[in-house]
Amino acid sequence: MQKQKVLVVDDDECNRFLLERTLSKDYDIRGVASGEDCLEMIAEFTPDVFLLDVLMPGGMDGFELCQKIRNKGAFNSSLIIFLSGLDQAEKKVYGYQVGADDFMSKELGADVLKAKIDSQLKRIKATNDAMSMAMIAMTNAGEIGQVALFYERLNDASNYRALAEQVIEICKAFDVSAAIQVRLDDSIVNVSTSGIVNTLEDEFMLAARNANRIHTLGKRCLFNFKGATLLIRIMPEDADKAGRFRDHFASVMNGVEARMRSLHAESFVKSQNESLVLDALKGTHSALDCMMLEFKKHDLLSKDIIEKLIGEMHLAFSYLNLDEGQEEYLMNVVNQSMNTMTELSSAGIQLDRRFENVTSSLEKLLSPLAS
Secondary structure, three states: OOOOEEEEEOOOHHHHHHHHHHHOOOOEEEEEOOHHHHHHHOOOOOOOEEEEEOOOOOOOOHHHHHHHHHHOOOOOOOEEEEEEOOOOHHHHHHHHHOOOOEEEEOOOOHHHHHHHHHHHHHHHHHHHHHHHHHHHHHHHHHHHHHHHHHHHHHHHOOOHHHHHHHHHHHHHHOOOOEEEEEEOOOOEEEEEOOOOOOHHHHHHHHHHHHOOOEEEEOOEEEEEEOOEEEEEOOOOOOHHHHHHHHHHHHHHHHHHHHHHHHHHHHHHHHHHHHHHHHHHHHHHHHHHHHHHHHHHHHHHHHHHHHHHHHHHHHHHHHHHOOOHHHHHHHHHHHHHHHHHHHHHHHHHHHHHHHHHHHHHHHHHHHHHHHO
């Protein structure tokens, strides 16, 4: 296990020697005589702990050095302890104000100093671990939120290309370069975060469709699900982040597979319904043709009957010895009946034409289905 690093800044060589000798067993320790030497040293040596003297003649004092160390940013989590013979409360308060973590008297023994350092380092580690866990939790919650949003919008994808585009949108939200291939019975849909899926990627995803469900190849990662393959071109280098991404994209592709099944089912039901409508339309045409023939037959028969009736009436008039008024009355009765029959025949023909108009409109409405 690598030792934690300690830097002693004290103009007294004897103090530096004693501290280095006392702490060298447990820490990687070095010592410098001034604040200026300290700032040069930390360019190549990154201490976990600074042990600073307050009063250092001839240059910057410990307070100024502490402030400069904190201003660098890289040492925000480093432990800074002042070692001094000063006992004034205002000096200690000022030390805390410029960024120190603790203030110890030089008279305290090495064992007390070591215990203090160990205690403070444990506290800093616990704080850093807690912050790291909190950041991971917040990051993971944000990522899960993106996946949840994808699932909320999943049913909005009314076709396979829209579904592929939704996958690419979540890939963009995760800031990864990706391409997805959706394979149908008669075509292939390719969509990419870059806007283009090149021929090599297209062939690669098609060839790898029977590989493992999640297949890692160098920096690339393939997610193979029934009918669809997602290619992440460059996975995160951080192992934890890469692991989370594998889980998230596997979940996304589970949703894609489920939506593809539902789209297929919707398409099947739609085609079945369309087939039933077309069959019904054909049946209507056939029935109308039969009706038209019946109307024409009825019309012809009616006209024949009327013509025969009129002929027989004229023949009867010659035998019945009717006067002109009686003949006219009977002919009016016959003509009225003939007109009524003609009107009925015409009404039937009009009804047939209306049915024809309805079926013609249905044909125009459903013409895309027939094709």
